[in-house]
Amino acid sequence: MKNSTKKERFLLVVLKLIHRKGFKATTMRDIAHELNFEVANVYNYIDSKQSLLEGYLFDIQDEFHKAIDTILATPHSPNEKLRLLVASYIGITTRRPYHQALLVNEWRNLKEPQLQEFVSRRKDYENKMRGIIAEGIEEDQFRANDVEMMAQTILATLRWLHNKCLDSETIINPLEIEKQLLDFIFTGISKK
Amino acid sequence: MKNSTKKERFLLVVLKLIHRKGFKATTMRDIAHELNFEVANVYNYIDSKQSLLEGYLFDIQDEFHKAIDTILATPHSPNEKLRLLVASYIGITTRRPYHQALLVNEWRNLKEPQLQEFVSRRKDYENKMRGIIAEGIEEDQFRANDVEMMAQTILATLRWLHNKCLDSETIINPLEIEKQLLDFIFTGISKK
């Protein structure tokens, strides 16, 4: 109980530190210093530096997967599903921007076999997304461009968002962001 | 002459190595081994590991800056300028995908004061892009959304492209990619 709260604090402080310095550049001594205790004590909280990264990444990756699976289980149209997916993506990102930043920036630092697992799970996610898009094209809801390219450009757009959540001085409004990103993805920047 | 060719080969081989392993994870010994000579000899080609990264990044960053400045000097409409900008971005990326991958993935590993300089130059680029967009909104060519967000989402879309150039087994067609990305950015995925 109190136990878990203390560990949670540890994980949050370290997450922000890693976000600031980068995973490779963050040493065990940096972590200890940030928490005002000695290096050896870090190992009372975690097993290793690698397992720390794995914990953060698989945790947030799981959240994204649960979200897409929930949406796939609904009876909505492809168009609606994609809108829901974008909304859920934005929700997770605004709720957990540090985790998302780590997911985007530091996944390369995973080692085998976790790297393999991570990439393969991400591919799962992308495949599900491609499924929605392909269906939408079939039903004539989406423009018939390359499905892979469409999925990746949409994801690229969404993956940028954590920067906005973390860097900007202004407080962000998730609903306003959602509106604008949906606008961009579905109808582009041109005024018709 | 022969000198420069040999150094060029060195830089290309090492660029690919760094792209494969990541900058931090690539040791001077890795570099030497990749080129079949001893560690000490690496210093006959470069001054330091840091200067190597700086060389790659400022080189490609320069190319992007020259491109946008050329476009800004034309008398085209904002709409046309943005199309040209996207086209030039795609051109650079397809011509030098390894450099672009480094630019996107490894700029965080620059140290001060180069990091400062890099970020400030990138901000310049983004400001010029925002200028085009703001002008386009004024002239009623673009939808009146948040300029910052529009610039960043367009850039996010473009920054993904190097993956396509490097990872895919299929040979890419720059013109086809240009068409599809312009499609996405200007008119979105919806079939109207």
Added chain:
DNA sequence: TATTTACATGAACAATTGTTCATGTAAATA
């Protein structure tokens, strides 16, 4: 031919890295 240049080696360096171990202590639990 004499000398400079470009490219190469091997040994060594000081600093930094993640991790372990023996040990301590205050609080929670039995």
Added chain:
DNA sequence: TATTTACATGAACAATTGTTCATGTAAATA
């Protein structure tokens, strides 16, 4: 009260890191 648990320290480790130095050699240049 006795004992377990959670959290903490300090010293040490073996490995890895970027870099330097003295030295060599074949080819290009003077």
